[in-house]
Amino acid sequence: MCEKSCKEPADFSALAPVLEKYGAVKGGLITVLQKTQDIYGYLSMDAIRYIAAKTGIKPAKIYGVATFYTQFRLKPIGKNLIMLCKGTACHVNGADLIEEAVSEYLGIGDGETTADGVFTLNNVACLGCCSLAPVMMVKGADGDETFGNLTKDSVKAILKEIADREKEVAAG
Numbered sequence: 001m002c003e004k005s006c007k008e009p010a011d012f013s014a015l016a017p018v019l020e021k022y023g024a025v026k027g028g029l030i031t032v033l034q035k036t037q038d039i040y041g042y043l044s045m046d047a048i049r050y051i052a053a054k055t056g057i058k059p060a061k062i063y064g065v066a067t068f069y070t071q072f073r074l075k076p077i078g079k080n081l082i083m084l085c086k087g088t089a090c091h092v093n094g095a096d097l098i099e100e101a102v103s104e105y106l107g108i109g110d111g112e113t114t115a116d117g118v119f120t121l122n123n124v125a126c127l128g129c130c131s132l133a134p135v136m137m138v139k140g141a142d143g144d145e146t147f148g149n150l151t152k153d154s155v156k157a158i159l160k161e162i163a164d165r166e167k168e169v170a171a172g
């Protein structure tokens with residue numbers, strides 16, 4: 001169908017294998033959106049339009065699905081995605097206080113990104129390391145880092161260290 005002459009945004013080429021595998025599968029849209037978010041960090045309107053064009057599903061329907069499920073993000077995320085566990089074990093061990101500390105320190109709430117684009121905060125369900133509760137995972141350029149037994153002070157120190165590292169990178 002669409003050969004190289006098509007005006008496809010070049011950066012959506014990574015979606016080709018995903019669409020090939022799940023694009024025509026009944027109920028495959030959620031998987032396509034999950035994989036799209038994994039690749040690009042969020043679901044842009046361009047990505048939604050691209051998926052629509054490739055699958056024949058109306059953009060409004062895809063948008064509706066993307067906004068219905070809280071797992072999907074429609075805005076770009078920061079360089080470091082803080083996944084703060086709000087699962088039962090973490091909740092019992094003070095996850096709310098940790099969230100408070102993060103919000104206080106960075107000035108953002110759940111689902112928000114700092115103005116400098118360095119951090120996004122996302123509350124998530126169990127990260128699978130409950131013995132370390134309360135826990136957060138930070139997804140950054142260098143991969144995922146997990147931090148456990150958090151306190152209000154330790155979480156601020158961790159965020160400061162990451163912010164300092166980012167400043168050094170920005171300064172070259």
Ligand code: FES
Pocket residue numbers: 085086087088089090091125126127128129130131133134135
């Ligand atoms: S409840 Fe937080 S890691 Fe399991």
